[in-house]
Amino acid sequence: MIFDKIMSDPGLCAVCVVLLCLWAWAHRAKPQTSFDAEKALMTFFRVFCGFLLVYSTRDKLLDPAHFMTEVDDYHFLPTQLVPLAAVVIPWIEFFSGAALMLGVWWRGGAIIFCVLMLIYSEAITWAFMRGLDIGCGCGLADPSEKITWLTVFRDLLFLALGLAVFFTKETYISFQKKQNP
């Protein structure tokens, strides 16, 4: 399936790199018409980041027991916090993703997206450096896929996308009222 290949670590890394290159191009090019390519691209970034978060929760939301074992495998959190994290994290991802997709509180959603990506990349690096032979538990790729350096790189690219969304001034299609001076 093409979709599965895109959602794998190499596929998502490639997509992110292409998107960031496009952004660099759109940032340099001045809008010739009323259509602003950078603004449109930022809108896509925002919806894409939101989609990633919502999509990654599809298995975690309804099966917290399984997600708890995946969180526990990292040995990253204190054991007492693992059940709470397994319950709360998927819903944080879901609501932040929905906010980014719908354009409501999207800047707050972008902050949470960036914070999550920072934590995930650190947790994966930590697990990888300790040689833990565990699955990512990210909910994007095949569940049996093991963590690699590419997983860390992928999360850092996601972080770059999230920061680009957060620092953008405005995007198209948003249900949020614009701010007046």
Add this chain to the structure above:
Amino acid sequence: MAPKPAKIPDRPPSLFEPGFWPKALGEAWNLFILSCVFALLFNAFYSDGIELKYKAPKKIYLTDFLAQKAAQEKASRPGASKKHPASVASAGAAASSTDDSIQRISLVGAKSKFDKKKSVFLDARKPEEFQAGHIPGAYNFYSEEQDKYAPTILSLLSDKAADIVCYCHGGDCDMALRDAKFLREQDYTHVEVYLGGWPEWSKAGYPASQGANP
């Protein structure tokens, strides 16, 4: 008649304008609180929800079981004195309160013991991790399910003075230590923990085996 105020055009917020950061952080905070409240409520009413309170491994049950077993063995011996059932519970309590004077060994020590072939290696990791790769000759003694593995392992280790080396993921993994403590409680005198564990062993390129318990 007062003049109608001119319509103020919409404009995107500036990053450095007052109120931008509080607004953005406020949105993030709102989302966070909303998610937490919804998650806790959902988990409370969801049929497959989990208990938020951490449950410690069932060590107590195991020690009780072993204490009972030891008491039964003693009772079945000819001439053994009958004990009050309360002493069984106290035996379990005594078994669980051992010190942590377990010796840790490094990669060099573990390899040396492996080469001498006089030590028994116990792998405290999950069965699937054990099957994917382990030190040759090691037995899987998954620390989270000690009560399941203990009868087999204890029957294999008939000599209480056997040289035993426990290992797991290395780093701050405490699974091997849990196994080692358990074995010390069972009066095994030479129990050590190999700190580097399987990741260090496999990275060193030392011999490895795959598959379930031999």
